[in-house]
Amino acid sequence: MSRIWISKGTTLYHATLTKNVKNIKKMGLVPFQPTLWVDAYGRRQGQGQVFVFEQKLDAIGWAGHIGWEFFKKTATDDGKVSVLSIRSPRGDQWEVDTADPALQLSSTGLLLKRYETVPPSRITAVKKIYLKDMRAFVASDKSKKKPKGRLIEVEDEPEPEIVGMPKYPDTGFYMPKKAGEYVLWNVEDDEPVRRYCDTCEDDRVVEVHVWPMESSGYFNEAELCSACGAEI
Numbered sequence: 673m674s675r676i677w678i679s680k681g682t683t684l685y686h687a688t689l690t691k692n693v694k695n696i697k698k699m700g701l702v703p704f705q706p707t708l709w710v711d712a713y714g715r716r717q718g719q720g721q722v723f724v725f726e727q728k729l730d731a732i733g734w735a736g737h738i739g740w741e742f743f744k745k746t747a748t749d750d751g752k753v754s755v756l757s758i759r760s761p762r763g764d765q766w767e768v769d770t771a772d773p774a775l776q777l778s779s780t781g782l783l784l785k786r787y788e789t790v791p792p793s794r795i796t797a798v799k800k801i802y803l804k805d806m807r808a809f810v811a812s813d814k815s816k817k818k819p820k821g822r823l824i825e826v827e828d829e830p831e832p833e834i835v836g837m838p839k840y841p842d843t844g845f846y847m848p849k850k851a852g853e854y855v856l857w858n859v860e861d862d863e864p865v866r867r868y869c870d871t872c873e874d875d876r877v878v879e880v881h882v883w884p885m886e887s888s889g890y891f892n893e894a895e896l897c898s899a900c901g902a903e904i
């Protein structure tokens with residue numbers, strides 16, 4: 673996946689149901705919420721990440737899509753869908769979403785995602801989307817919109833199923849602020865940590881599963897046997 677590093681504070685945009693806004697203002701944009709992310713065929717998209725658009729125009733277009741999906745009409749005419757402005761400070765990191773190539777191609781800017789919570793303090797504006805906004809969206813010349821050049825691509829790497837999670841001998845575990853499944857890695861020996869599994873009755877590679885705690889910035893972890901999934 674391609675990672676984006678915000679070089680200078682900028683604003684990103686998130687479309688959601690207006691009824692969710694109150695909770696988002698309290699909790700922020702939290703990963704692993706029921707997703708609004710549905711592609712052209714009605715399939716739920718993503719794996720629980722937070723999604724934002726680089727361009728407000730794309731968020732408005734997506735608001736229309738959500739309105740259609742949830743209310744089976746352009747429900748945006750009565751403000752049932754809102755677009756949130758998200759302040760993204762310098763150094764903030766996102767990944768470019770490529771799950772829906774058709775959407776990426778029809779967008780003027782990038783579609784970004786991540787597992788990290790966007791705290792409520794970063795929500796700078798909430799705009800209910802009405803029919804006039806959708807009309808403006810449809811009539812707009814999307815080719816004139818250019819990315820702002822504040823998003824710098826820092827890396828291009830294949831997305832691994834499971835990546836190494838380093839274990840430092842002195843400091844205990846290095847905990848990535850990212851949900852996922854990791855192999856516990858012994859940095860000194862440069863190999864996976866193995867531990868005796870009572871269930872398998874053998875030495876097994878240790879997997880660390882990391883997931884965010886409900887409505888907080890902290891993460892839970894569990895160490896599991898890579899063969900049988902039992903705690904190890």
Ligand SMILES: [Zn+2]
Pocket residue numbers: 869870871872873876897898899900901902
């Ligand atoms: Zn086992």
